[in-house]
Amino acid sequence: MSTRLLLVFVPDEDIQIARDLAHRHASRIWIRPAEGRMESLACVVQARYVERLVKDLEQALGQHPGFCTIVLPTEAIIPPLYETAANARPLSGNRRPPNRLEVFFSRDRLSTEEMYDDIEETVRLRFSFLFTVLISALIAGLGMRSGQTAIVIGAMVIAPFLGPSIGMAMAATVGDANLGRRATLALLFGAVACVAFMALVGRFISIDPTVPELLARTRVSPADVVLALASGGAGVIAFSRGSAASLIGVMIAVALVPPLAAAGLLFGSGHGHLAIGALILFATNLICINVAGILTFLFQGLVPRNWRVTGGTLLVWTALLVALLALILPHVLP
Structure with a gap:
């Protein structure tokens, strides 16, 4: 069973x-003196109770001097801690008990604080982000130009838009305007830089727009919509469970990087009408990723600050x- 070790200093x-x-949320607890007039409390908490305990601690002790909570992952616990009806932790206050579906989806999810910590660095505009965007776009563009799928997959593994994509969906779910602005700015800046850079590349190399790998990124089909929805949902599930970033990146980048790289190449080589089609594919995929991401976060029990927002x-x-x-399907359906 997924657990965390919480260290609390008060x-x-x-x-x-x-x-x-x-004691309300943890299964095993130890207390020992810390430096100065402080005490340290260590406790093993089932993953789905971490968020409840952290919020209760912050509400009760957040304003007290010296208070600090550290959440650490656990590799193994001996003797093992199994999730049973006997060690289920009761709810405090007027909280509504989770239904079986919520328990199932949130069983191994990271707490909101852990997800914020994971995503914080990925939505910052910095040189490393811009560099990975341009490198990923260059690899994807050259791979599509030559029709080599393996090279395009290499660009997907770099996954420069992983953080901003997940950040936008998470910000919309919890209603965090600051995170939403930062994620959107990073995504827009990266997308513009990607298209501009690849347009420059497209002016100096020959482009055959009939190459299947390139042509496929200029049209939107129902399969593309399904792919983007699946990518968004799978990416959020992997992210919220702490899976390897490269695996999530493949799911997200498959729907975002290639259309942008294709749009830049086509603009630079004078095929503007096809480039617009690639940008429409990018926009459709981004929308699908956010719709699927928000719904998946909600299914996993991420609580919005304001349901109306x-x-x-x-x-x-x-x-x-x-x-x-409605605009696209009449042109692709028989």
Whole structure:
């Protein structure tokens, strides 16, 4: 069973509060003196109770001087800690008990704080982000130009848009405007840089727009919509469970990097109408990823700060998807 080790540091006079809160959510607890007039409390917590315990600790002790909570992953516990009805932790306050579906989806999910920590560095605009965007676009573009699928897959593994894509969906789910702005800015900046760079490349190399790998990125089909929806959902599931970033990157980049690289090459080589088709594919895929990402986060028990904001954002993304499909599908269906 997935568990975390929480280390809590509090002043001597607050240790009883921390102990009472830990007993509500943790299965094994140890207390020992720390440096100065501080106490340290260590506890093993089932993964789906981490967020509850962290929030309770922050609410009760967050303003107290010296308070600190550290969440660490656990590789193994001996003797093992199994999830049973006997060690299920009761809810505190007026919280609604989770239904079976919520328990199933959130069983091994990282806490919101852990996900924030994982995504924080990936939505910052910095040289390393721009460099990976340009390198990924160059590899994808040259791979599509020569019709070599393996090279295109290599670009997907770099996954420069992993953080911004997941960040946009997570920000919309929890209603975090600051994270949403940063993720959107990073994605837009990276997309513009990608298209501009590949347009420059396209002016100096010959491009055959009939190459299947390239032509496939200039049209939107129902299969592309399904692929993007699946990518968004699978990417969020992997991310929220702490899976290897490269695996998530393949799921996300498969729907974002190649269309942008194709659009740049086609703009640079004078095939503007095909380039616009590639940009429409990119927009459709981005919308699908966000719709699937928000729904998957909600299914996993990520609690919105404001349901009206989350529902409104999801409605806007869905409306954009419906509008694009209404515009595109009549041209691709027989």
